[in-house]
Amino acid sequence: MNPITHFLVSWDVANAAMLDRRERAIVTLAGVAPDLDGLGAIPEILTRNTAHPLSWFSEYHHVLGHNLGFGLVVVAASFLATRRWRTAALAFVTFHLHLLCDVVGARGPDGDQWPIPYLLPFSRAWQWTWRGQWALNGWQNFAITGAALGLTFYLAWSRGYSPLEMISLRADAAFVGVLRRRFGAQRPA
Numbered sequence: 001m002n003p004i005t006h007f008l009v010s011w012d013v014a015n016a017a018m019l020d021r022r023e024r025a026i027v028t029l030a031g032v033a034p035d036l037d038g039l040g041a042i043p044e045i046l047t048r049n050t051a052h053p054l055s056w057f058s059e060y061h062h063v064l065g066h067n068l069g070f071g072l073v074v075v076a077a078s079f080l081a082t083r084r085w086r087t088a089a090l091a092f093v094t095f096h097l098h099l100l101c102d103v104v105g106a107r108g109p110d111g112d113q114w115p116i117p118y119l120l121p122f123s124r125a126w127q128w129t130w131r132g133q134w135a136l137n138g139w140q141n142f143a144i145t146g147a148a149l150g151l152t153f154y155l156a157w158s159r160g161y162s163p164l165e166m167i168s169l170r171a172d173a174a175f176v177g178v179l180r181r182r183f184g185a186q187r188p189a
Helices: 003-014 021-047 056-060 068-080 084-105 139-159 169-183
Strands: none
Touching (some): 003 084, 003 139, 021 068, 068 084
8 A cells, every 4th residue: 555545543542531632742753653664766777777776675574673573663652652552552543554555555556566574583484465465556545544534533533633733833734624614513421
């Protein structure tokens, strides 16, 4: 799936429990972190027409960050939170949700699948794949992105904060203000 979709879904999951701003950011970033191995696309594109092209994306995407070993490192960052176990549990969920979403919805345009080497670096024995995997640009991914975006907007309107809180509290307040002016003020419970 698209990293933006992973981000939105992870932020929505981070709002499933009472977490503070930093804890929501940790849970959200845990759901996006597996795609750090996708940054290899930059040197691969820049060197593709050279004498020594780098195949870092082709070789390492869905390998370095899409496995249990990397997941344990990501979840360990949850211990920077106040509510460590709750944050770690949700970070574990968003990390694995990322992997699951990639198994079901990340087939390339040429029909190629990226298996998820789940047990790395401990073992190469188990590769996650699914024959029914839909295309990365399939309608299913667009529907999931749309639903996650809708839920994100609803949560921002109802709770008074959005994913922008991770970047700027001022931008976050402005965004929530726009939503509340457009759709009405949040009613007290």
